[in-house]
Amino acid sequence: MSFFDKFLNKKKPPATIAKERLQIILAHERVSLAPNYNSSKPNWIDLMKDDLMEVIAKYTKIGKEDLKINIEKRDNLDLLEINITLPEHHDGEE
Amino acid sequence: MAKTIVVTSGKGGVGKTTTSASISTGLALRGYKTVVIDFDVGLRNLDLIMGCERRVVFDFVNVINEEVSLHQALIKDKSCDNLFILAASQTKDKESLNKEGVAKVINELSKMFDYIICDSPAGIEQGAYLALYFADEAIVVTNPEVSSVRDSDRILGIIASKSKRAEEGLEKTKTHLLITRYNPERVKLGEMLSIKDVEDILRIPLLGVILESPDVLQASNTGIPVINQKNSKASECYKDAISRLLGEEKPYRYIEVEKKGILNKIFGGSR
Ligand SMILES: Nc1ncnc2c1ncn2[C@@H]1O[C@H](COP(=O)(O)OP(=O)(O)OP(=O)(O)O)[C@@H](O)[C@H]1O
Ligand SMILES: [Mg+2]
Numbered sequence: 001m002s003f004f005d006k007f008l009n010k011k012k013p014p015a016t017i018a019k020e021r022l023q024i025i026l027a028h029e030r031v032s033l034a035p036n037y038n039s040s041k042p043n044w045i046d047l048m049k050d051d052l053m054e055v056i057a058k059y060t061k062i063g064k065e066d067l068k069i070n071i072e073k074r075d076n077l078d079l080l081e082i083n084i085t086l087p088e089h090h091d092g093e094e
Numbered sequence: 095m096a097k098t099i100v101v102t103s104g105k106g107g108v109g110k111t112t113t114s115a116s117i118s119t120g121l122a123l124r125g126y127k128t129v130v131i132d133f134d135v136g137l138r139n140l141d142l143i144m145g146c147e148r149r150v151v152f153d154f155v156n157v158i159n160e161e162v163s164l165h166q167a168l169i170k171d172k173s174c175d176n177l178f179i180l181a182a183s184q185t186k187d188k189e190s191l192n193k194e195g196v197a198k199v200i201n202e203l204s205k206m207f208d209y210i211i212c213d214s215p216a217g218i219e220q221g222a223y224l225a226l227y228f229a230d231e232a233i234v235v236t237n238p239e240v241s242s243v244r245d246s247d248r249i250l251g252i253i254a255s256k257s258k259r260a261e262e263g264l265e266k267t268k269t270h271l272l273i274t275r276y277n278p279e280r281v282k283l284g285e286m287l288s289i290k291d292v293e294d295i296l297r298i299p300l301l302g303v304i305l306e307s308p309d310v311l312q313a314s315n316t317g318i319p320v321i322n323q324k325n326s327k328a329s330e331c332y333k334d335a336i337s338r339l340l341g342e343e344k345p346y347r348y349i350e351v352e353k354k355g356i357l358n359k360i361f362g363g364s365r
Contacts, residue, residue, distance in 0.1 A: 013284025018240050019291045026247050026295060 104245025106216030114213035145317025158195035270301035302335030
């Protein structure tokens with residue numbers, strides 16, 4: 001919201017609110033409903049996992065099972081949790 | 095071999111039957127041999143919109159149950175030689191549609207026609223599922239409104255994963271977005287999702303935008319598909335969509351708010 005919008009106390013147009021709400025709920029539903037739909041088509045969590053693996057691989061070696069991603073709904077917010085288990089003798093801090 | 099196109103939406107009352115009637119009529123007027131099937135078993139309406147309700151003797155379920163031949167059940171359109179209607183059954187329940195039966199009918203039709211248009215019922219139950227299952231292409235009818243957009247997204251997920259093409263790993267079902275009941279004035283006021291908003295969210299190619307128009311009610315009252323109404327913007331919108339479906343490029347008309355002339359402004363002309 002721009003300074004002037006605030007100044008004039010202008011509310012967001014209803015269509016903008018509708019679009020934002022849809023984008024949030026559909027991002028969530030595409031993930032939560034996707035596995036039942038289609039296991040062959042990767043959802044964005046899988047895609048992000050691949051990207052993260054690539055970045056982590058630059059610094060240390062981990063297996064795919066060491067990276068866990070979880071989405072949780074809490075009241076009115078979505079929590080994205082990323083858990084990385086480092087190997088016992090990781091060579092990250094050189 | 096016919097091309098099978100489902101008209102689907104998830105949400106009810108968004109304009110699937112209106113669209114099925116106009117798209118099938120439009121294709122037939124372009125010279126393609128077309129059949130339109132009502133999958134809304136128990137709640138048939140396509141016959142009314144096509145104006146052939148009094149000529150329905152046998153229906154889709156009779157054919158599936160092999161009580162009559164396909165030729166006995168196909169109803170020839172009153173104004174268009176290339177167009178046939180296969181009505182839904184009014185008496186039987188939705189479970190009377192089964193995959194094998196529908197497959198057989200579609201197979202047989204596909205030897206006789208260029209296009210098979212499937213008018214899907216609302217929801218994601220058996221009837222809606224079977225309507226989209228065999229489709230080569232899908233027209234996803236969406237109103238610029240939150241629940242309709244959400245349901246369209248859900249239907250797109252089902253097409254992408256549970257259709258025959260998905261199950262057999264064939265080329266993906268081609269999907270088209272058809273925005274209906276669009277009101278440029280309300281979009282300009284920020285009260286209604288814009289074309290771009292809906293495109294941004296659903297991310298499938300746009301086939302057409304059909305204006306909210308009193309002509310649609312007029313069309314259903316008289317049993318003449320709106321595409322056949324004279325001097326109607328909604329009719330022109332459907333004709334443009336047909337052109338795009340056939341691969342032609344068409345600019346989008348009527349999607350901006352019309353500038354009113356000075357006289358119109360003073361006297362507040364109607365539509
Ligand atoms: N472009 C439009 N402008 C104005 N009214 C419309 C438009 N399209 C559809 N309608 C109206 O919306 C109502 C529902 O249309 P229609 O029966 O085509 O929807 P449907 O998706 O087939 O419904 P159902 O899910 O019950 O099968 C009808 O009253 C129809 O006249
Ligand atoms: Mg309908």
